[in-house]
Amino acid sequence: MKILVCISKTPDTTAKIAFTEGNTKFDENGVQWIINPYDEWYSLVKAIVLKEKDPGVIIHLITVGGSDTEPIIRKALALGGDEAIRVNNTNTDSMVVAQEIAAIAKEGAYDLILTGKETIDYNSASIGSMLCALLDTTFIPNAIALDINGTTALVKREIDGGEESCETSLPIILSCQKGMAEQRIPNMRGIMAARTKPLKVVEASIHNATTAIKKFDMPPPKSGVKLVDAGNMDELVRLLKEEAKVI
Amino acid sequence: MVLIYIDQDDQEIKKASFEAISYGAALAKQLGTSAEALLLGTVKDNVSDLGKYGASKVHQLNNIALNNFDASVHANVVAAAAKLLGATVLIFAHNINGRAIAPAVAVKLSAGIVTGACALPNTDTGFVVTKTVFSGKAFASIQIDTPVKVISINQNSFGVVVGDGTATIQHIDTPVPASKIKITATDKIKGEVPLTEANLVVSGGRGLKGPEHWGILLDLAKSLGASTACSRPVSDADWRPHHEHVGQTGIQIAPNLYIAIGISGAIQHLAGVNRSKTIVVINKDPEAPFFKAADYGVVGDAFEIVPALTAAILKSKAGA
Numbered sequence: 001m002k003i004l005v006c007i008s009k010t011p012d013t014t015a016k017i018a019f020t021e022g023n024t025k026f027d028e029n030g031v032q033w034i035i036n037p038y039d040e041w042y043s044l045v046k047a048i049v050l051k052e053k054d055p056g057v058i059i060h061l062i063t064v065g066g067s068d069t070e071p072i073i074r075k076a077l078a079l080g081g082d083e084a085i086r087v088n089n090t091n092t093d094s095m096v097v098a099q100e101i102a103a104i105a106k107e108g109a110y111d112l113i114l115t116g117k118e119t120i121d122y123n124s125a126s127i128g129s130m131l132c133a134l135l136d137t138t139f140i141p142n143a144i145a146l147d148i149n150g151t152t153a154l155v156k157r158e159i160d161g162g163e164e165s166c167e168t169s170l171p172i173i174l175s176c177q178k179g180m181a182e183q184r185i186p187n188m189r190g191i192m193a194a195r196t197k198p199l200k201v202v203e204a205s206i207h208n209a210t211t212a213i214k215k216f217d218m219p220p221p222k223s224g225v226k227l228v229d230a231g232n233m234d235e236l237v238r239l240l241k242e243e244a245k246v247i
Numbered sequence: 248m249v250l251i252y253i254d255q256d257d258q259e260i261k262k263a264s265f266e267a268i269s270y271g272a273a274l275a276k277q278l279g280t281s282a283e284a285l286l287l288g289t290v291k292d293n294v295s296d297l298g299k300y301g302a303s304k305v306h307q308l309n310n311i312a313l314n315n316f317d318a319s320v321h322a323n324v325v326a327a328a329a330k331l332l333g334a335t336v337l338i339f340a341h342n343i344n345g346r347a348i349a350p351a352v353a354v355k356l357s358a359g360i361v362t363g364a365c366a367l368p369n370t371d372t373g374f375v376v377t378k379t380v381f382s383g384k385a386f387a388s389i390q391i392d393t394p395v396k397v398i399s400i401n402q403n404s405f406g407v408v409v410g411d412g413t414a415t416i417q418h419i420d421t422p423v424p425a426s427k428i429k430i431t432a433t434d435k436i437k438g439e440v441p442l443t444e445a446n447l448v449v450s451g452g453r454g455l456k457g458p459e460h461w462g463i464l465l466d467l468a469k470s471l472g473a474s475t476a477c478s479r480p481v482s483d484a485d486w487r488p489h490h491e492h493v494g495q496t497g498i499q500i501a502p503n504l505y506i507a508i509g510i511s512g513a514i515q516h517l518a519g520v521n522r523s524k525t526i527v528v529i530n531k532d533p534e535a536p537f538f539k540a541a542d543y544g545v546v547g548d549a550f551e552i553v554p555a556l557t558a559a560i561l562k563s564k565a566g567a
Contacts, residue, residue: 013495013515017384037496094350095359118346120382120495124362125341126350132319133326133354138427139318141347154431158490159316160256160343161441165432178489178496210359210393214375217386219521225528225538230547233559236527239543241563244525246504247447247471 001054001148001170003047004110005081006101007063008036009072010121019216026121026216035072038116038177040079045181046146047114048080058082062104064097066090070199077194078186084197089204092122092213098130099206105135111170112153117142117177128175138172144179249275250334251302252325253286254344258314260292262407262444263340265300269408270400271338272301274367278336284414285328287321288313298414300407305414306332310423316344317426322351327421329356334395341399342443349399359391365404365522382495382518402443403501404522440474442493447473448502448523450493451481452516454509454530454549458486463553464508470560476500478510494519508549512537529553 011017012032020027035044044061051057061076061084063069073084087100105113113135118125132139144163145156153172156165156179186194228236240247251271253264268284275282284302286294287310294305306328313324325348329337337352339345341363353360361376365386369375373390376398380387442448449468451461468475475491482492493500495515501522508529510516517540520526528541529552538544545552 011381013518017381019385093359094362095353098350098354122380122387123378123382124350125346126353126360126362129318129322129347129350130354133322133351137319139347139351140428141318142343158343159433160261160443162433162435164430164434167429167431168427178492210353210357210391211361212390212392214388214390216380217377217388219384219386222540222542225541225544227544227546230545230552231555233545233552233555234562236543236545236556237559237563240504240525240527244504244542246525247560 001050001056001112002058002060002108002110003050003112003114004105004108005039005044005047005059005061006113006115006127007039007044007061007073007076008116008119009033009063009065009069010036010119013037013120017218023215023217024213033072035076036116036119038118040076041183042176042178042180043114043116044076044079044081045184046176048184049181050148051080060085060108060110062087062101064089064100073199074194075186077197077199078190079184080190082197084199085202086199087202087204089206091209093209093211094124094126094130095210096206098127098134100204101127102131102134103205104202105131113137113171113173115173115175117175125175128173131173135173138168140166140168140172141175143174143176146174146180248280248332248334249278249282249336249338250329250332251282251284251338252345252348253284253297253305254340254342255286255288255290255314258288258290260290260297261340261342263342263345263402265407266402266405267338267340267400268297268300268302270367270405273408274336274338277367277370280335283332285325287324294416295414298412299409301410301412302414303412305416306419307416308419308421308423312423312426315426315430317428318347318351320424320426322348322355323424324421326352326355328419331419331421336395337397339397339399341401345399349397353397356395356397357393358395358397359393360397361389361391362399364398364400368398379522383499383521384518401501401522403503436490442474442476442491442498442500445474445500446503447471448476448500448504449473449506449508450476450478450510450520451487451508452478452510453480460550461487463550463557467506467553467557467560470557470564473504473506478516507537508553510537511535512540
C-alpha cells in the first residue's frame, strides 16, 4: 500500500499574528514554524501507525512551498515516512496547491491520500475536497478512525452532531482530525534517519491562481470587560437580557 | 444567478442552510440577480418554505440515493446542476458537508473559491470576500478572479433573515453517479443541538477540577437551553467527549452567547470562540487572560457562582 501524506507549514499555535507591507503580508518576524497540527498529529502519525502494522506500507510526504519549508518536511520525516517531495511553488491559493499535489498523486498511484482537516493559517479546509474532484477519487472528510483490510477501508467520520461509520474501497482521500491518531515526538534515531531520507524537489507547474489576498485585518478590540459582582447574578442575567440581548 | 446549496441530514434541512440562503439572497440583491436554492434528495420539511429566507426557486433532485451524503457524488451533481442552471455564484454553509463539497465543485466549475466567509462580498470593484484566517485571529480580504465564484460562509456570521416569501419548486434531472461508500452505522447524540449550530454555549475548563463537577454546568446549560463545550485539557483528560472540544484544534464556534467557566483563555482556546457575539467569563483568577476577550466577567468561585446564575436565570424565566 502506498500512502501520500500532505504536509503544510504553519505558524506555531502561539505565534503572534501581525501583518506588514500595508497589511498585505503576514509578518514572519520572530514566528516559529511548525507542521500544521492536523497534518502532523493525525494524518502523518496515522500513516506511521499503518506502516508499523504492515512494514510493506510506503509513505511519501508532499509539501507545496519554497525552500523555507524544508526544515518542516525534515521534521515530518523524523517522525516517519520513507521519502518526501517538495513542489517548489510559493503560491498559497488552494486551487494551485491542490493541482500541484494532484499531479504528483497521479504519477504515484497512491492507495491512500491523507490531509489534515484544515490548516491553522488560512483555514481553507479545501485540499482534500479539491483532490477528490481532480483525481475523481472517493473523499471522506473529518475522518476520526481508519482501518484497512486488504483493499477495503473502514472509516469513521464526524458528522454534525455525531459520527458515521462507513465502508469503501481504496483508493481514497481522507481529511483527518482528532481521534485518528495520537501526537508523537520525534526521537533521536528518527531525527538522524531523516537527514538521509530522499527529499525530491519538483519545479512548479501550475501558475494560474484563481484568488488573490488583497489585505489582512485584525479584529476590532473588545471595548473592555464589564465586571459583575459574584453575589449579584440577577444583574448578570439582566445585562444579558437587556444590554447584550442574547437570552 | 446565485445558487445556494441546501444541506440536509436525516431528511431534515439544516439550520446552516437557512443562513446560507439569507446570505445568498442579500448577495443576489446586491448583484441584481435571483437567488435560487438547490436541494439534493428528499426532505420532510416543506420545501417552498425556503422562500422565507429569500430563495425564489428551489431546484430539487428527488433521488433518495442522495439522502446519504457522499462528497464525490454530491460534488458531481451540484456542479452539473450549476452548469445546467447557469449559476454564476454558488453559496454553501461552511459546515462539515459544505466544506467537503464546495472546493470540489469549485474545481469542476474552474471557479475561484473562498471558504469560511464572514461577510457579504465587496463588489464595488471586482469581487472581494472577507474570511477569517489564523483560526479567527485575523481577517483576510480575498479577490476571486474567475467568472464563476464559490463561497462557503461561516456559521452564525451572517444570521438567518426571515421574510414572508414562498419558493416555487422545480424538479431537475441530472445523472447521479453510484456511491462507492456504504454507510454502516450512524451514531447521533440525541436531543442535542450540534455545537456549530448552537446559539448559546456553556463551556467548562480545568477550573472545574474534575468530570464529577460538571453537574452545575449541565444545570446552567439546561436552564438556558444551551449546548455544552469544553477546553482542550478537559477533553484530553477525557473528562468530556472530544466532540465538545472548542478551540484552535477543536471546533470553532460563533454562538450569540458563550459562557466560559474555569477556562483561563489560552490563545488557542480564544481562536475557537472569539467570534462569539457575547462572551461571559467566570474565573477565580482576576488575571485570567480570558477577561481581556470577555464582554462580561465574574471573578470568584465557580462552584458558588454557577448555581446562583442558574437560579437567577430560572427566576427570570419564571417571571417573564
